Amino acid sequence: MSVSTASLAFSGSGPIADATRSRVLDAAQALAYAGPNPLGRQLRRGRSGIVGVIMGDALRRAFRDPVAVQVLDGLTSTLGPLGLGVLLVPGPHDPSQPAVDPLLESAAMDVAVQMWGGTTDDPVLEMLRRRGTPTVLVEGTPQPDVAAVGIDDQGGMTELTRHLLDLGHTRIATVTLPFDRDRSEGAATPARLARISWEITRRRLAGVRDAGVTPTVVYETPASLVENGAAAGRALLSAPDRPTAILCQSDLLASGVVLAARELGLRIPQDVSVAGFDGLDLPWLAPDVLTSVAQPLARKGAVIGEAVAELLAGRTPEPRVLPVELRVGTTTGPVPTT
Amino acid sequence: MSVSTASLAFSGSGPIADATRSRVLDAAQALAYAGPNPLGRQLRRGRSGIVGVIMGDALRRAFRDPVAVQVLDGLTSTLGPLGLGVLLVPGPHDPSQPAVDPLLESAAMDVAVQMWGGTTDDPVLEMLRRRGTPTVLVEGTPQPDVAAVGIDDQGGMTELTRHLLDLGHTRIATVTLPFDRDRSEGAATPARLARISWEITRRRLAGVRDAGVTPTVVYETPASLVENGAAAGRALLSAPDRPTAILCQSDLLASGVVLAARELGLRIPQDVSVAGFDGLDLPWLAPDVLTSVAQPLARKGAVIGEAVAELLAGRTPEPRVLPVELRVGTTTGPVPTT
DNA sequence: GGCGGGGATCGAATCGATTCGACCGTCGCG
DNA sequence: CGCGACGGTCGAATCGATTCGATCCCCGCC
Numbered sequence: 001m002s003v004s005t006a007s008l009a010f011s012g013s014g015p016i017a018d019a020t021r022s023r024v025l026d027a028a029q030a031l032a033y034a035g036p037n038p039l040g041r042q043l044r045r046g047r048s049g050i051v052g053v054i055m056g057d058a059l060r061r062a063f064r065d066p067v068a069v070q071v072l073d074g075l076t077s078t079l080g081p082l083g084l085g086v087l088l089v090p091g092p093h094d095p096s097q098p099a100v101d102p103l104l105e106s107a108a109m110d111v112a113v114q115m116w117g118g119t120t121d122d123p124v125l126e127m128l129r130r131r132g133t134p135t136v137l138v139e140g141t142p143q144p145d146v147a148a149v150g151i152d153d154q155g156g157m158t159e160l161t162r163h164l165l166d167l168g169h170t171r172i173a174t175v176t177l178p179f180d181r182d183r184s185e186g187a188a189t190p191a192r193l194a195r196i197s198w199e200i201t202r203r204r205l206a207g208v209r210d211a212g213v214t215p216t217v218v219y220e221t222p223a224s225l226v227e228n229g230a231a232a233g234r235a236l237l238s239a240p241d242r243p244t245a246i247l248c249q250s251d252l253l254a255s256g257v258v259l260a261a262r263e264l265g266l267r268i269p270q271d272v273s274v275a276g277f278d279g280l281d282l283p284w285l286a287p288d289v290l291t292s293v294a295q296p297l298a299r300k301g302a303v304i305g306e307a308v309a310e311l312l313a314g315r316t317p318e319p320r321v322l323p324v325e326l327r328v329g330t331t332t333g334p335v336p337t338t
Numbered sequence: 339m340s341v342s343t344a345s346l347a348f349s350g351s352g353p354i355a356d357a358t359r360s361r362v363l364d365a366a367q368a369l370a371y372a373g374p375n376p377l378g379r380q381l382r383r384g385r386s387g388i389v390g391v392i393m394g395d396a397l398r399r400a401f402r403d404p405v406a407v408q409v410l411d412g413l414t415s416t417l418g419p420l421g422l423g424v425l426l427v428p429g430p431h432d433p434s435q436p437a438v439d440p441l442l443e444s445a446a447m448d449v450a451v452q453m454w455g456g457t458t459d460d461p462v463l464e465m466l467r468r469r470g471t472p473t474v475l476v477e478g479t480p481q482p483d484v485a486a487v488g489i490d491d492q493g494g495m496t497e498l499t500r501h502l503l504d505l506g507h508t509r510i511a512t513v514t515l516p517f518d519r520d521r522s523e524g525a526a527t528p529a530r531l532a533r534i535s536w537e538i539t540r541r542r543l544a545g546v547r548d549a550g551v552t553p554t555v556v557y558e559t560p561a562s563l564v565e566n567g568a569a570a571g572r573a574l575l576s577a578p579d580r581p582t583a584i585l586c587q588s589d590l591l592a593s594g595v596v597l598a599a600r601e602l603g604l605r606i607p608q609d610v611s612v613a614g615f616d617g618l619d620l621p622w623l624a625p626d627v628l629t630s631v632a633q634p635l636a637r638k639g640a641v642i643g644e645a646v647a648e649l650l651a652g653r654t655p656e657p658r659v660l661p662v663e664l665r666v667g668t669t670t671g672p673v674p675t676t
Numbered sequence: 677g678g679c680g681g682g683g684a685t686c687g688a689a690t691c692g693a694t695t696c697g698a699c700c701g702t703c704g705c706g
Numbered sequence: 707c708g709c710g711a712c713g714g715t716c717g718a719a720t721c722g723a724t725t726c727g728a729t730c731c732c733c734g735c736c
Contacts, residue, residue, distance in 0.1 A: 002685070002686045002687075003686090003687090003722085003723080003724095004685075004686060004687075004688090004723095004724080004725075005684090005685060005686070006723095007722095007723060007724060007725085008684095008685085008724095008725095010723090011723095011724080014684095014725090015683060015684060015685090016684070016685085017683085017684060017685090020684080020685080032470075034468060034469045034470045035443075035469065036722080036723060036724095037446075037721090037722055037723070038386075038444055038445060038446035038723095039377070039380050039381045039384075039386060039446050039721080039722070039723090040381060040691090040721075040722030040723035040724080041444075041722080041723055041724075042377050042380075042381075042446065042691095042723095043377045043378060043380075043381045043690095043691050043692065043693095043721090043722080043723075043724095044690075044691055044722080044723055044724045044725085045691085045723090045724080046377075046691070048376075048377060048446075049441075049444075049445065050388075050425065050445075063407040063408070063410060063411045064404075064407070066402075069401040069402070069407065070401070072401060073401050076426060076428060080428050080439065080441065083440050083441065083444070085425045085426065085427065085441050085445050086425065086426045087388065087423045087424065087425050087426075088414060088423065088424045088425075088426065089423065090414065090418050101418065102421050103387075103418065103421065103423050105373075106376055106379075106387075106421070107376060107387065107388075107423050108375075108376035108377050108380065108386075130372060130373075131372045131373065132370075132372045226621045226622055227621055230621065255622060256621075259621065259622060259624060263624070282622075283564045283565050283568065283594075283597070284564055284593060284597060284620075284622045284623065285622065286597060286601070340715070340716045340717075341692085341693080341694095341716090341717090342693095342694080342695075342715075342716060342717075342718090343714090343715060343716070344693095345692095345693060345694060345695085346694095346695095346714095346715085348693090349693090349694080352695090352714095353712095353713055353714055353715090354713095354714070354715085355713085355714060355715090358714080358715080374692080374693060374694095375691090375692055375693070376693095377691080377692070377693090378691075378692030378693035378694080378721090379692080379693055379694075380693090380721095381691090381692080381693075381694095381720095381721050381722065381723095382692080382693050382694045382695085382720075382721055383693090383694080383721085384721070
């Protein structure tokens, strides 16, 4: 009984007599052989069937974010049927810059997906380039030789801002995602505003400016969580010249602002309008429905999956920018007539 | 220049002259060699460094569940420093039973973690046993040769039920997690109650009975989401002989019930008490704080990680049952005096 | 009866790194 | 001056499956 015959028996392809096949399978059973070792196959094929997903600087934060989670869901749904597995790779840790995760350097992956594209000078992308791993960059600064998938967040934010302008708002504050790895909190100084290394934050901010609006305050948060939004909301709404509208760069932040407003006894949207970004389904905000810019989350995951497949086929996919859609809810209304 | 020398140069271990090492590294640079191929290393070592995490029947549901997500977070935090990666493996799809995910059969993994242990007759466990993959079973029916990690949910539920009894409640309804893959919705018939294949649902229900309580209604939900809880809450609270307390098998379900109660104009806890399970932090339920049984989520992930490490070391870890803790919030109170 | 063809099976090379034992050169010590 | 020891380098075997080409056998046809 030769090895090659056994291989044929297991793989199912190639010419093989039924009798032989069953003889092989019986012998396998008798010897408690568990079937082909994937490692051998992978080495031979030169493919591991694994797509590494690099999740920002800490998985814990990433997992708390429904946006990331839903995109990941769409991605796995697309990749699963292709026989590809998703390997979660923690990004570099916060404190020491040089320490890149050991997995990133040594894990076998056919393609890497860098979620929310990181900053302009990301060491992760550099590492991937060195290792020669084809990469899909999500929501990042365009790079040569790297597939890109993103949404039209700048345009969406402009549309959302215009919606507020149409309602007569002029004192508009904005609550943003983190600027960089430092993750400061509070009203941003002009100096700080000039150095935003996180692409997504910068683009959404640019969208506001495109509508001709200069926010009265740009409030930076250390993370896109409800509690961070609540903190921002409390700060902005208890200030003397409070804004009539608050534009948030994520729905979770906006939810926090809504909760803070309720806490302070302010009516929405009569006293203050609040808008978010992402288009999440937030049943617990009832009876309010957040005005937001919806991005196609599951579809984004699927499109990333398609880009992965393209890269595996040796092709370089075109950059994809997915459309977003303004969804007016109950949290925005005409400016109060004082 | 021999292959073995090059290997020495890259691995860093073993005796090697500095001059030689730099000569090797220079040559590597010149030839655009990206460093050792992980697949070769893995084959030689017989280890892939990958831990497969099998996430119920659909990733999408799993990801929406903060409990799963937080455990996963704790797990990755433990596994990362050990140089182990987490591979997400979708479980078998709903409709056709025979179809087990191709990844499950063919992915390289040193250890598998079966999240929320599945049902008693789980095809996944059978498959893993056949492949000879050491397995950690989370919240499942005990199995020979399988490491087990769980929480004392039965005891916790008993304690929670006693808390309601102490407050004078007698008409107690319960809202449960799914019974099985069918995922029905509505009040469960005795016949159906007798055949609960999902271990976790059965144990939490048993915890209620251990306190001597027979629920007036056992309301089954198709998934542990806020909207399912809201549907259950509406059904239970608009019935003629509505319960004075509703015991939910998860915090998300309980949140839904709280929202449904608010919607119906019922005061909590004056008109109805609501309790959950898991101990999630739910800022958006404010001003209410859910009475719940807290389980140590991140720690559970860490303990699973330890079990994985034990298995990799060739040892068989003891079954672990983590303690839970009753946390009384503002959503439970004395029974209404009619 | 002989030859051609086709289906089944087998050998051997290959993927890439690791690692053990062997070998070689040099240095130090007696 | 010679021998032993040690640090450095190299060969070759090994992990396990895949796959191409070669071989072999049997059957059918001339």
